[in-house]
Amino acid sequence: QVQLVQSGAEVKKPGASVKVSCKASGYTFTSYGISWVRQAPGQGLEWMGWISAYNGNTNYAQKLQGRVTMTTDTSTSTAYMELRSLRSDDTAVYYCARGAVTSFLDYWGQGTLVTVSS
Amino acid sequence: EIVLTQSPDFQSVTPKEKVTITCRASQSIGSSLHWYQQKPDQSPKLLIKYASQSFSGVPSRFSGSGSGTDFTLTINSLEAEDAATYYCHQSSSLPGTFGQGTKLEIK
Numbered sequence: 001q002v003q004l005v006q007s008g009a010e011v012k013k014p015g016a017s018v019k020v021s022c023k024a025s026g027y028t029f030t031s032y033g034i035s036w037v038r039q040a041p042g043q044g045l046e047w048m049g050w051i052s053a054y055n056g057n058t059n060y061a062q063k064l065q066g067r068v069t070m071t072t073d074t075s076t077s078t079a080y081m082e083l084r085s086l087r088s089d090d091t092a093v094y095y096c097a098r099g100a101v102t103s104f105l106d107y108w109g110q111g112t113l114v115t116v117s118s
Numbered sequence: 119e120i121v122l123t124q125s126p127d128f129q130s131v132t133p134k135e136k137v138t139i140t141c142r143a144s145q146s147i148g149s150s151l152h153w154y155q156q157k158p159d160q161s162p163k164l165l166i167k168y169a170s171q172s173f174s175g176v177p178s179r180f181s182g183s184g185s186g187t188d189f190t191l192t193i194n195s196l197e198a199e200d201a202a203t204y205y206c207h208q209s210s211s212l213p214g215t216f217g218q219g220t221k222l223e224i225k
Contacts, residue, residue: 035214037162045154045162045205047214061213095161102209104152106173108161 002026004034004096004109011115012086019082020112022096029077030054033100036070036081038092039111048094050101051079059101086116120144122206124217132225137193139220141206146186150210153182153191156219157202165204166191198224 007021022034036048049060051070058070069082079096094112097105121144131137141151149169154162164173166182169189179194193200201224206217 037216044219045207045216047216050214059212097162099209101212102150102214104164104167104173104209105154105162105207106164106167108163111161 002098002107004098004107006094006096006109006112009113009115011117013118014087014116016086016116017082017084018086018114019080020094020096020114022079022081022109024053024077024079024098027098029072030074032098034070034072034079035097035099035101035105037095037097037105037108039095040089040092043092046092048081050099052101053079083114086114088116090114091116119213120147120208120211120215122208122215122217124204124206124220126220127218128221128223130223130225131196133196133198135196137196137200137222139191139193139204141184141189141191141217143187143189143208147208147210149185150208151182151184151189152207152209153180154205154207155200155202156205162205193222196222196224200224 003025005023033052035050051058053072071080096109098107099105123142151169153166156162170182203219203221
């Protein structure tokens with residue numbers, strides 16, 4: 001069965017960076033892309049960007065351009081999302097989800113809570 | 119970017135009732151509209167893809183309709199386990215965007 005397993009919760013200080021991992025199993029990793037979606041406490045869902053696991057092409061939300069980098073390691077079927085220059089309003093649960101860049105998201109990771117606090 | 123507006127924001131309903139949630143797009147998105155269910159402290163789960171196609175394993179009481187700018191998620195004969203927040207999501211153009219969510223409370 002398709003599974004996306006994310007890394008554990010993180011606590012970071014403002015200005016630091018965080019890197020969240022998302023390990024895929026149960027399907028051919030390079031046949032799908034991975035989107036990243038975040039959810040601030042008590043808020044809705046925000047699309048952050050997408051990466052093709054086939055060729056590494058990316059598309060990022062404009063508001064995060066310059067602070068976010070998405071990568072994949074096909075040898076371990078793992079996707080990564082790094083967010084730099086963290087601010088308090090980056091505090092959120094970060095999800096990875098499988099899907100094409102312009103398509104539905106059919107399987108989601110369990111989420112990773114990133115807390116930014118001094 | 120395309121803005122999705124859901125209504126209502128909140129609804130309190132009784133079991134076996136029929137529920138309708140709407141999602142309106144700020145411009146035409148064809149059928150590139152998907153619906154998700156998120157229960158407290160859980161990840162979102164895909165219910166409906168491309169406006170009306172049920173995702174594998176989703177109970178038949180969930181259905182979707184619409185195209186262009188107006189879409190509907192219908193839950194027939196609501197069950198207690200359907201208490202959740204429901205989100206629409208458009209993938210017609212980048213960036214992908216989500217509606218603000220509709221929270222269903224079961225009386």
